[in-house]
Amino acid sequence: MHELALCEAIADVVKSHADGQHVDVVRVRIGALRQVVPESLSFCWSMVRDFADMPEAELELESVTAAVQCRSCGHDSEITSQWSLLCPRCDSADVAVLRGNEFLVTSLDVSDREPQQTQKE
Amino acid sequence: MGRFHRHDDGTVHDHDHGDHDHDHGDHDHDHGDHSGYRTGSQRVDVLEAIFAENDARAGANREAFESNGVRALNLMSSPGSGKTTILSATLDELGGDVAVGVIEGDIATDLDATKLAGRGAQISLLNTGNGFGGECHLDAPMVTRALRGLELPGLDLVVIENVGNLVCPAEFDVGEHAKAMVYSVTEGDDKPLKYPVMFRAVDVVLLNKIDLVPYLDVDVENYVTRVREVNPTATILPVSARTGAGMDAWFDWLRRFAAGAPTD
Ligand SMILES: Nc1nc2c(ncn2[C@@H]2O[C@H](COP(=O)(O)OP(=O)(O)O)[C@@H](O)[C@H]2O)c(=O)[nH]1
Ligand SMILES: [Mg+2]
Ligand SMILES: [Zn+2]
Ligand SMILES: [Zn+2]
Numbered sequence: 001m002h003e004l005a006l007c008e009a010i011a012d013v014v015k016s017h018a019d020g021q022h023v024d025v026v027r028v029r030i031g032a033l034r035q036v037v038p039e040s041l042s043f044c045w046s047m048v049r050d051f052a053d054m055p056e057a058e059l060e061l062e063s064v065t066a067a068v069q070c071r072s073c074g075h076d077s078e079i080t081s082q083w084s085l086l087c088p089r090c091d092s093a094d095v096a097v098l099r100g101n102e103f104l105v106t107s108l109d110v111s112d113r114e115p116q117q118t119q120k121e
Numbered sequence: 122m123g124r125f126h127r128h129d130d131g132t133v134h135d136h137d138h139g140d141h142d143h144d145h146g147d148h149d150h151d152h153g154d155h156s157g158y159r160t161g162s163q164r165v166d167v168l169e170a171i172f173a174e175n176d177a178r179a180g181a182n183r184e185a186f187e188s189n190g191v192r193a194l195n196l197m198s199s200p201g202s203g204k205t206t207i208l209s210a211t212l213d214e215l216g217g218d219v220a221v222g223v224i225e226g227d228i229a230t231d232l233d234a235t236k237l238a239g240r241g242a243q244i245s246l247l248n249t250g251n252g253f254g255g256e257c258h259l260d261a262p263m264v265t266r267a268l269r270g271l272e273l274p275g276l277d278l279v280v281i282e283n284v285g286n287l288v289c290p291a292e293f294d295v296g297e298h299a300k301a302m303v304y305s306v307t308e309g310d311d312k313p314l315k316y317p318v319m320f321r322a323v324d325v326v327l328l329n330k331i332d333l334v335p336y337l338d339v340d341v342e343n344y345v346t347r348v349r350e351v352n353p354t355a356t357i358l359p360v361s362a363r364t365g366a367g368m369d370a371w372f373d374w375l376r377r378f379a380a381g382a383p384t385d
Contacts, residue, residue: 002257002289009171017167024162028171033318035288085317085351093353104170109162 003036003044010045010059011052013105023057025109032066032079033100066100175293178261182268182296189273191222192379193281195295197319198303199312200285203329205233206362207303207371208280212240214372215278219379222271224281226259233282245270258289261296278379287312291319299378305330306337310344313351320348324384325356325374332361356385 014026026045030036038061045059066079070087071094077087079100087095170176186193198204204227215221222243225234234246245267247259264281271279281297283290291300302323304312307330313320320326326348331341341359348357356374360367377384 005260006171009174012174013167013169013171017165017169035292035318084314085321093349093351103172105167107167108165110165111162 003040004048006036006041007044007048008052010105011048011054014054014057014108015052017105017108018054018110021110022113023054023108023110025058025060026054027060027062027106027108029062029064029102029104029106031064031100031102033085033097034103036103038063062106064099064102067098068095069098070095172293175261178265179294179296182261182264183298185268185273186279186296186298189276191273191276191279192299192381193279193297194375194378195281195283195290195297195300196303197283197287197290197300197323198285198305199287199308200227202285202303202305202308203327203362204282204285204303205236207327207329207360207368208282209236209240210362210365210368211280211372211375212237212242214368215375215379216241219376220275220277222273222276222279224259224264224267224271224279226263226267227282227284243271243276257284257286258293259283259295260293264295278375287316287319291322299324299384301325301327303327303329304344304348306334306339306341306344310339310347313347317351320351320355323352323355325358326352327371328357328359329362331359331366332364354385 010026010028014023028041030038030041041061042059049055049057049059066085067076068079068085068087069076070090070092072092073087073090075087075089076098077089079085079088081088085095085097086093183193196204196208208223212221212223221241222245223237224245224247225237226247227233228246228248231246234244237244247263247267259281267281273279281295300323302319302325304326306328328341328344328348334341345357345359348355358367358370358374360371362368374384
């Protein structure tokens with residue numbers, strides 16, 4: 001829904017870590033509860049990277065399946081259904097989220113070539 | 122255009138490497154070769170949350186509220202659920218004893234602000250339409266900007282009317298102390314299952330438009346059950362902003378919240 005804004009935020013994080021070097025790859029980890037549509041994020045990235053002076057930076061997405069710990073039955077389970085956040089074993093909503101809220105830039109690949117826009121002859 | 126990079130005070134943003142835990146130590150810089158050819162890729166570990174800047178700004182907003190003794194409520198719903206209608210009735214009721222500020226984010230026009238004007242509250246309009254992502258949620262920097270339109274020292278409570286949307290507003294901390302949601306009985310009782318992230322995030326649900334129950338094939342108890350299924354702890358208040366039914370319970374909740382007292 002707001003994948004364009006998310007890509008701008010990703011580009012900001014990348015810039016602060018790339019130290020002006022050429023960015024080849026950006027790796028992003030996204031939990032299932034982040035409600036991000038991967039195709040839409042990739043599409044927006046292909047636009048945002050040009051404005052962010054990293055036109056060759058490839059976005060690699062790593063998705064994390066949501067997992068909950070149920071306070072009713074005590075079990076940890078992965079959530080496979082797209083909608084529900086209920087405990088898959090006993091249907092309780094009284095769960096703590098163990099995984100699925102991740103949304104971070106994990107790493108970059110950079111190389112010594114300068115970004116094109118800042119190159120001066 | 123960047124929601125995370127707006128600089129209302131005209132300053133140029135500079136990432137402060139001092140307050141992150143950035144590790145730049147493993148770079149092996151060789152700036153000698155500027156031939157334009159890649160001389161070998163190397164990996165830089167980052168592990169930085171993409172919402173880190175938003176969350177830092179939200180923290181600053183929260184501090185601004187707290188240093189002025191103000192409590193802030195983030196009010197969310199799908200479009201047309203009744204946020205503005207509930208808010209105008211609320212301003213009329215609380216006007217005398219609770220000093221309220223409103224940040225009006227759900228606007229394509231100034232229609233909502235016009236409805237809320239003249240009810241004794243300070244109102245700060247946010248034009249959310251002028252940027253990418255701005256149509257679908259409020260973020261912390263936008264609220265920072267809106268705060269300049271309010272005199273916080275004179276207020277007890279700030280209500281932030283978010284953009285009508287059940288998906289992304291829940292993802293962005295704007296510095297509030299609690300999240301409220303308006304869910305009207307015209308929307309269908311499947312919404313908690315379809316938008317569990319939003320429904321789980323809220324502290325209070327106003328089940329609105331119960332005056333329409335006789336005309337719809339619905340039952341309030343069923344709506345309450347559906348909300349409970351994804352959020353066992355939220356306060357659920359069936360109301361009609363139109364007739365005023367149930368609204369006293371909401372006013373009580375909000376008075377306790379504004380006073381910083383327990384709400385459940
Ligand atoms: N019947 C009925 N209509 C309502 C109620 N609350 C709001 N409305 C109507 O619903 C429409 C949308 O309300 P509004 O407050 O603008 O929703 P918002 O988009 O969430 O701010 C308006 O026509 C309101 O008059 C209610 O309790 N009962
Ligand atoms: Mg409105
Ligand atoms: Zn269980
Ligand atoms: Zn959004």
